[in-house]
Amino acid sequence: MAGEVVGTALIMNTPAADQVIVAEGLGRRYGRHTAVTGLDLKVRRGEVFGLLGSDGAGKTTTLQILAGILNPSAGRATVLGYDCVREAASLTARLGYMSQSFSLYGRLSVDENLEFFADLHRVPEPQRQARKTRLLEFARLAPHRDRPARFLSGGMQKKLALCCALIHEPELLVLDEPTTGVDPVSRREFWNILYQALTQGTTIVVSTPYMDEAERCTRVALLHEGRLIACDAPSRLRAQMPGRMLELRARPQRRALAVLEEALPRSRPYVFGDTLHLHQEESPAPAAPLPDLLAARGIAVEQIRPVAPSLEDVFVTRLAGTAPPAAPPATAEAPPVRERTGLAVEVEDLTVRFGDFTAVDRVGFSVRRGEIFGFLGPNGSGKTTTIRILCGLLAPSAGRARVAGYDVRHEPLAVKARIGYMSQRFSLYDDLTVGENLEFFAGAYGVPRARLAARRNWALALAGLEGEEGRPTRGLSGGFKQRLALACAVLHEPEVIFLDEPTAGVDPLSRRRFWELIYRLSDQGVTVFVTTHYMDEAEHCHTLGLLYNGRLIALGTPEELRAGMRAGEMLELECDQPIAALALFQDAPGIRASFFGDRLHLLVDDAEAARAQILARLQRAGHRVHHVERVPLGIEDVFIAFIEMEQARRAAEAA
Template sequence: MAGGDEYVIQAEAAGRRFGDSWAVREVDLRVGPGEIVGFVGPDGAGKTTLLQMLAAILDPSAGRCRVLGFDTVRQASKITARIGYMPQGFTLYERLTVVENLAFAARVRAVPASQFPERRRRLLEMAGLLPFLDRAEGALSGGMRKKLALCTNLVHEPPLLLLDEPGLGVDPLSRRELWRMLEDFRRSGATIVFATSYMDEAERCDRLAFLDRGRIVAQGTPGELCARAEGAIFRLQPAMPAGVEDALTDAPEVLGVQWRPTEVRVAVDPRAGLSQSLRRRLERLGPVEASPPSMEDVFVVLRQADDVEAPTLVSEPAGSSRLAPRHRPAVGIETRSLTRRFGGFLAVDDVSLRVNAGEIFALLGANGAGKTTLIRLLCGLLPASSGSARVADVEVGPGAGRLRRRIGYMSQRFSLYPDLTVGENLDFFASAYELPRREARDAIAWAVATTGLAGTERRIVARLSGAQRQRLALACSLLHRPAVLFLDEPTSGVDPLARFRFWRLVGRLSASGTTVVVTTHYLEEAAYCHRLGLMHEGRLIAAGDLPSLRAALPGRPPATVEELFLAYIERARTGVGAAAGGQR
């Protein structure tokens, strides 16, 4: 480091303004050599902006930042030459091969030609990419692309690595491999600073900085932050969850609610505690007990209480006529030997599947397993190479107009128009679903209220937070009250509280008769689903509920969904046994 600085990163009263809005303000931060420091906080809290300031991409509007001993404004080129910075989006060249992308990065970073072959071998071996040297980047799975992007940022052996959501959109196996690479890098003495919405990644850090509305509101080790929520978390298992919402009305001490599959967790202000009046109201619904805080609980407690997000997404009871689909099919989805080929590549291989009406069915699998292709086949967006599918009582095939009116589809990229307002996007989708004018107006008002978007109708979509865009995409897909709803990675990159609210709404839709098919890489979400379908290399290798999937494995049942997922993938890879979870 230049000038013998004690810290790798020093920020003093640093802030960044865009127009009249402060994205980051009054940040004081020090990071020492060899530390792993995580930035966590709500969507739009300023994590990406702060990382870009530290990477000397954005100049501070106030205060100053020093990185590796250099000032980020006056000596930006010295910083950018010495660090590795990996943004959320991919910065690779999709037409270049794996080895060509890495060679290009090495030339840009002035890696000596004599050293490059050994570094290339070591990095690609560590990333498991040696068998794919000549594969174009655009043909890689999401997990492979993330690992290649990390390799291109490590090729010059930087002393500091800045990562923005490294696990975003990456399957559990690839995320595990990414972290193995990062831990190897850290052992060499390097420093890692990253932003994440995954609380299991936050727990890997030496220290965390919790951001809210551009400010760092708390710093410390994961244990120290958990201690700040001690005595503030309570759990109950009510027979009627809707009663919890009524009980929490006008309860000022409540900071947030987490709707879990088997319990409801309530976070209260640690300074106020749980009032006796609220305890009595909750105890009428079931036993109330204090619970040790997790990092997700800490997230809820540290968020500022006057956040603009609505405390719950749905005000209507499950089963209400407004939530119920227009058409109630006998069976939600049924496929027979459904197959899709792209040239010689089998993207979906002989999939036979049945999903009952009103069921929440999760498709789990590694990046490139065929989940999105299967959904696009079921939506009629891709023709099948062979086999058949029936969705919401409609045979999938040519002339998909009738099918389109009975399904909703929320793709990974949300399919929104960023230059239009929230209201304009809703108007467009209502027109696409051929809703009459008066019906469209009522449907839009309902969808806005249901998804907590009231007050955002005139805002440009490009200026919304990730969680708000997620809710808008869901609102657009619900306008016509579909019988079957397809959600492809709907919670990728959103904060834990937004994720809990989202699943609360999905549960209510299911209870009202909507069939939901969802893909996710955040495997703890599988507990919200009635059944799981595990995919590997285009094949459906197992389907069933969690107990039956666990029971089908020999030996001691896996403790977590991630361990179960990895066990089935390993069986499929080695060809040991036939994994079956009892399709219905």
């Protein structure tokens, strides 16, 4: 039978039905430190599976084990039918992995980077060109094909890295915090590419610190200190949350919060814009005693109503179940409330140039004393540069800035004595103890000896570290480091504090506690100037400024911005085949459709007018619609609208 193939022995790695990932009892130790322990996970084909948790929760370790690049020290995992340890080589060839420090070659062009990854995976020539064109089109990178990767913006680099991970059309895509520190516009485009891959049959596992991204996943797993706390679809997690969330509008709000914290500590009340949110355990519970409780303390309750819990509420409740709620920091000595009239920060025509590059372009705004001012914008838009000027670290090229009544250019020392500054890196001295850090900053700021003991105790209470002065800072968790860094920055009772992304990489519980501290400082008349990438945090601010390419393109309260920008109205659609439904609206005029977890979000001009049109189109195509409803526009949608308007204006100027 020469010349004829009789039979080939094929070892078929057929995964059990549609399970792409099956992990049992996964664990990983680094020396004495346990990164992950007892992790059971199952991911089905076609899912967008989210991995949530704070820094050090074990997300990266888990993803590295699943991608076959790190061996577990306990348990086993089968991914795409391959054992993660024994068959790691076959596995890695069939999945796309994007690490946190993504792996582009800065000196290679966009095209050359893609070619390189295509070569690595031996993508045959005809498919290669087609895929490259399609990916670049979709990522809006086609005009930049010949640009070296290092000259792309942060968001573009992330998109390119994703294209590189997709060039061999992997069955499974593993992404480790792909959008951390990326602006909302790029993040949205990034997710569009992901959904595109999803429609091609790719399964996606992604870790993220952003709760709004978690909402976009079909299922999410919450990791905390290496353990799995919860794992289900976002909607089911919300439904399963015991009790319910109440929104309370009461005056004065701060008193109401204090009363609730004292009387109902387990309700974990927190400030949400100009309302309070709190958790009520017994469901359904009469809302009646609550107004009585507050009225007895002389607080006027204007409105009280149940609200849908956010995913963050769910996680805070779950996390709070794992650890006793920390007592609100006892204010050992309430600092005097400062004068609240007048301006704390005045900026006029501020411009900074580095060579030919204009980092900050004629920016002007002012911040009232005691106000929480949120400074938002994509990476590289000039936020940090502006803060550096206001802190007296950098001289402006033109324009004027006054902080706490002093000119930053001519009186930097007077400014420095009246401000506090905290960077996203929680810059503490790791090799000093908690107490030594406090002493150092007290001395550096010149806190008088007589006030030192009182301020120290106050700061320790603020950080929740009473009696822990002797602990080395190195060993503190992210949340404690963050609060200690804040305490160090306000030891000298500054009039203005600058917080540059103070909540990056911290778990939701710590983030919420941190915002309580910020409100408390604001109540005492301290002006808070804060930058963030978390859109929910933007809602916490009194005033928002949006910076884009060095220009201030929006300024106002969250409500003013929402009202001022006709960004459109949002319809949420739940139907039986969201992937097929999305294709229906891909090119529909006046409708911008995107995935939102297992649902679709449709941005339209007029929700009522569009609803009928959308339903008709779905019915014609034979879709079963579960429900369509109008949902409020997020502040992120508003900002994206502002940015798109600015981009259009610039394009018109250039033309």
